Amino acid sequence: MIPVLLAAVAAAVVVLVLGRFDRNRALRRWDFVLSGRAETATEALRNRLAEDTEIATHTYDLALKRRASLSYDEAVRLLAIAADTIEEAAEDRQRRLRALSVYARMAEAIVPVAPVRPSQFKLAETRSLTRIAQWLHELLNSYQERFRFRLTVIGFGIRLVVRSIRGSRTRASIEPSHHEPYQTFGDSLHDFRALDDEQVESFRQLMRSAAAMERDSLPDGLRTLGNERPEIDPEKKSEK
Amino acid sequence: MVKQGIYDSLLFGMSLELAIRTFAAFTGIARLARLFLGAAVALSTTAIFLATPPSPDYASFVRFQPGITAAGIWCLAFVGLLIVWYQIPVPAFTRAIILGYVPYLMVFTVYTDLITRLGWGAIQNLNLLNAVAYDAVAGYWVYSAWRKD
Numbered sequence: 001m002i003p004v005l006l007a008a009v010a011a012a013v014v015v016l017v018l019g020r021f022d023r024n025r026a027l028r029r030w031d032f033v034l035s036g037r038a039e040t041a042t043e044a045l046r047n048r049l050a051e052d053t054e055i056a057t058h059t060y061d062l063a064l065k066r067r068a069s070l071s072y073d074e075a076v077r078l079l080a081i082a083a084d085t086i087e088e089a090a091e092d093r094q095r096r097l098r099a100l101s102v103y104a105r106m107a108e109a110i111v112p113v114a115p116v117r118p119s120q121f122k123l124a125e126t127r128s129l130t131r132i133a134q135w136l137h138e139l140l141n142s143y144q145e146r147f148r149f150r151l152t153v154i155g156f157g158i159r160l161v162v163r164s165i166r167g168s169r170t171r172a173s174i175e176p177s178h179h180e181p182y183q184t185f186g187d188s189l190h191d192f193r194a195l196d197d198e199q200v201e202s203f204r205q206l207m208r209s210a211a212a213m214e215r216d217s218l219p220d221g222l223r224t225l226g227n228e229r230p231e232i233d234p235e236k237k238s239e240k
Numbered sequence: 241m242v243k244q245g246i247y248d249s250l251l252f253g254m255s256l257e258l259a260i261r262t263f264a265a266f267t268g269i270a271r272l273a274r275l276f277l278g279a280a281v282a283l284s285t286t287a288i289f290l291a292t293p294p295s296p297d298y299a300s301f302v303r304f305q306p307g308i309t310a311a312g313i314w315c316l317a318f319v320g321l322l323i324v325w326y327q328i329p330v331p332a333f334t335r336a337i338i339l340g341y342v343p344y345l346m347v348f349t350v351y352t353d354l355i356t357r358l359g360w361g362a363i364q365n366l367n368l369l370n371a372v373a374y375d376a377v378a379g380y381w382v383y384s385a386w387r388k389d
Contacts, residue, residue: 001353002307003306003307003309003310003349003353004306004310004349004350004353006310006313006314007306007309007310007313007345007346007349007350008346010310010313010314010316010317010342010346011313011317011342011343011345011346013317013321014316014317014320014321014338014339014342014343015339015342015343017320017321017324018320018321018323018324018335018338018339019339021323021324021335023329023330023332023335026327026328026329027329029327030327030329102327105325105326105327106326106327
């Protein structure tokens with residue numbers, strides 16, 4: 001009975017996983033990895049990520065001004081808008097991190113990456129997370145493991161920041177005159193921006209790895225890829 | 241028995257060949273695939289040597305065949321999972337070989353297991369089931385070979 005069960009599990013896994021595998025999508029991903037225009041692509045990603053946080057920061061600044069002029073209802077409303085913007089942006093970041101993790105598997109070698117720096121964060125939870133991660137980072141064996149662990153830490157950090165933003169928004173709506181929720185919200189925004197910078201740095205390192213890939217050793221179908229202008233977000237195009 | 245032994249060896253050989261063809265260009269992955277498949281073949285061969293009685297007969301065949309086939313299925317499944325994990329754009333026919341053969345081998349495992357349970361008296365009906373499954377897979381391969389990549 002055990003061999004039959006093992007065979008059934010293997011067949012189910014193969015049909016589900018390999019059956020859904022899209023060769024054209026894999027080719028698009030390889031095209032992106034091999035295009036290797038690191039600086040242009042990194043700058044484009046940096047600008048794209050900055051757009052979301054700039055909107056949220058601007059709305060947060062307005063909320064602080066309204067609070068200073070004792071318009072608490074308006075301040076709480078603006079804070080909620082900023083929080084919604086960040087929550088939406090966080091989903092986008094998580095999707096991008098998952099895509100980076102896939103590309104990391106494809107890159108033949110990953111250049112050495114530093115762990116996420118704890119000193120740049122203001123929230124206690126993100127600082128603790130990155131301190132523990134900094135220690136674990138040294139225990140991992142290969143650069144690829146370290147790179148993917150770095151992405152996991154960034155993803156987890158984003159979740160913590162979003163949780164902190166939600167909490168401070170709720171506290172602000174309960175007691176809008178208190179200073180603490182606004183302060184925590186500002187710190188969370190700061191950490192979100194820092195995590196964005198770390199994500200851009202991971203992307204830059206991945207692009208460097210892809211550029212270092214030995215193209216002559218690749219199969220015929222892949223050798224000619226990457227000669228066109230890179231798309232910054234091929235996942236978005238293929239997953240929509 | 242000799243014929244089935246050759247078929248089983250070819251099944252493992254097929255996994256190895258698919259792995260070599262697919263991952264040869266990707267040195268990092270090739271090392272992992274070689275390591276795993278080499279270990280799988282070595283372990284399976286040792287297990288077969290230890291478990292096979294001195295004078296094997298048809299009763300031994302139905303007793304050990306499901307296990308051997310399940311090991312072969314997992315070797316093929318491993319190659320298939322590595323393709324997806326590393327996003328290797330394999331030709332459509334390579335994908336079709338794994339996607340068709342693994343479910344068929346599962347049917348074959350059930351077929352040999354049922355012979356053990358029901359006895360050789362049920363072989364006529366079971367043979368029909370096996371033949372239908374094999375024809376379905378062959379039909380799928382013909383269709384895949386016909387289609388353009």
